[in-house]
Amino acid sequence: MKTLTTAFAIAALSTTFAASAADLQLHVFSHNNNATLTVTKDGQPVSGYPVSVQGASTLTTNGNLETAENGSVSVKNLSNQPQSVKFTVTDDNGNNIVAKRFLGRNS
Template sequence: MKKLATLFALTALSSAFAVSASAADLQVHVFSHANKATLTVTKDGQPLANYPVEIQGLNTAENTGSNVTAANGSVTVTNYDNQAQQVKFIVNDENGQPIVAQRFLGRDS
């Protein structure tokens, strides 16, 4: 039980912070909570609409969202599986260099 409580505490702590990676002026931020993760792509502080995002690790057929960012520069995915899953977001900058962000998403409850 103590190990389970520690795991939940670590998951909550890691989910409370957004990850930011940048290449040139392109920035990627990921926020996750429970079984959802939202990635936002910005350039010079402005959201990038219709920017391609590769999503790995989740059954994308179950995620009805698009693999391009919405008008607010974001893409949200949900883990509908009954087991926790790791999701990887890959965004290529203007030079074709990948920016990778990963999150561990809890199971659907």
């Protein structure tokens, strides 16, 4: 009985976390040396949301940014070498949501 109660408690906590984390989502579209990240909350684009972009120093955009009116941030790899880029946003509960993309070289 104790095992069953523990299992139900874990399932309830997992469902609660998934529901709250699902409110804020990252959508990343990348092609060649460009990437566009869009932040949505409850399916709607979020304007002015803080985004951390980490990767090569040769990106057109790097560091702490905010989303535009359409909820997006765009970056371009200006290096002649492919680069890995990490996008991070933090939800209302303090959880980091991370998306990583590999951007091709500037040709």
